[in-house]
Amino acid sequence: MRRSTVNVLGLLTVYVLIPRAIPSPTSPSASGTCTLSSSGSDDAPALLKAAADSACSTVTIPTSTTLSIQSKLNMTGTLNKHINLQGTIKFNPDIDYWTDNAFTFDFQDQAAFWLLGGKNIVLDGGGTIDGSGQAWYDAFAKDSSTLRPILLTLFQATNVTVQNIRMIDGPEWINFVNEGQHITFRNITISAVSTSKNAAKNTDGWDIFRSDDVVIEDSNINNGDDCVSFKPSSLGQYEGEYDIVQNVLATNIHMSNAQNGARIKAWAGKGVGSGLVKNITFSGFVETNVDNPIIIDQCYETSADDCAKYPSNTYIQDVWFNNISGTSSGKEKAVVASLSCSPDGRCSDINVNDINVTPPSKYGTPQFSCQNVQISGDAASLFGTCKTTG
Structure with missing residues (x-):
């Protein structure tokens, strides 16, 4: 596929167990804010714990912080949560791990790093979600059967806003909305560009599956495949x-x-x-x-x-x-x-x-x-x- 660059200026709408000790996030402040810091190893357990803690109404990743995600993130069932991503969530490019452990979908043989689902969720803050895609682009060029994870999957989610976020170098699809309702993406910047001779392939900006009331607005996409694709059984x-x-x-x-x-x-x-x-x-x-x-x-x-x-x-x-x-x-x-x-x-x-x-x-x-x-x-x-x- 040729690279496509799109500026979405208006509106688009459609009517584990971890065998280790889990580090704790900063204790909730009086306002219910939990602030995460980098542990130097896998930060997925701390992020999961904060997301599941009802006392943490806001989970903040500060500007100077990069969370290294080395294991899958199951954040389905999240309720009334503000994820204030000012810094970076970066997925470790351990292809062997993700091949064996990513979430999988029968639909078009997809896999995912991160399932975010539940009700009344805001993900914003001006920060970055980094899929470390270059390793995947190169691996896929050698073996086209390589199952590449989706960067962010909204799974059975209701009333979710994702805004003011930069998404870079997803291994394959960038956003997947699976069976969602009342979903808004606003001011999203997507870039998936290879720095080697191996192109970034199938890096759709958004794929929408059996969802209702999805709005994508004021966003910029520079990728190697579809910008927005509606995929109920792929028509x-x-x-x-x-x-x-x-x-x-x-x-x-x-x-x-x-x-x-x-x-x-x-x-x-x-x-x-x-x-x-x-x-x-x-x-x-x-x-x-x-x-x-x-x-x-x-x-x-x-x-x-x-x-x-x-x-x-x-x-x-x-x-x-x-x-x-x-x-x-x-x-x-x-x-x-x-x-x-x-x-x-x-x-x-x-x-x-x-x-x-x-x-x-x-x-x-x-x-x-x-x-x-x-x-x-x-x-x-x-x-x-x-x-x-x-």
Whole structure:
């Protein structure tokens, strides 16, 4: 994947046991604040103990402190907690340990360093979560079966705000929201960039799974894969699974040097799942040097023949591409927008308005392609008459 840089200026919403003595955090102050310091070894037990202590309403990691996390963090069931991260939480790049001990998910064979769940949690403070990703980027280049942990997983969490935090060098996905409700990310800076010849791969900024009311705003992302991805069963990837992604607003997005801009993809072919994508709006995108600035691909990873024979069972409805401008990279030559659906009316109510995207000058006039879809809106004429199959 190519590196993508995105500035999310607006709103995005979707309706152990440790065989050692556990060091204690500083005793709670009168205000209920517990302040942690570096132990010189594994600081995970102290962080876990403070998070579980109801007397510690605020857990503070001071600016000058780096907590070394050498064992997994299970902070599910956390209640009414403020984690004031002013310093750094840094995960030790012990690949052998994490391969055997990270939390695992059947969904897309994922693993995680840190599960944060419960109710009424704030994680802020201006500090850094560091995944020590370079060791993982290099290991994955040698062995693509290496299971790389997610940096931060909000697991079955309700009423959580993560804000004013820097997240760097996650081994794979940066944020995973799994079965959460009322989640807000605000003023998050993400950077996952390799310093060797081995690229940082699959470093999605956010992946959202079976969650409701997730807001991501005023954030900056520089990574090597998706910026924000909605992944209920990965839109028809898994046979026997039915999922819904609906009520999505992505607005005021600045994006550069990316593979895909405003995109919806769904699997087709024999033996895939099914679902519904509905009420999706992409608005106010400014894109620079993007391979596919506007794209619907309802035959993802499926040949044209197989897609015609086995159309996608993920229906796409009520989609709006509004006020999208900028430049393509020229990878698709003059094509700057492609809306390609499965046969038999699997896409409906697709709207395009105020589209002004151009390819590099050597490719001439911008071209717009479509297949098996009826398009409405003031820019519909750009697509002409769509081809049909089946």
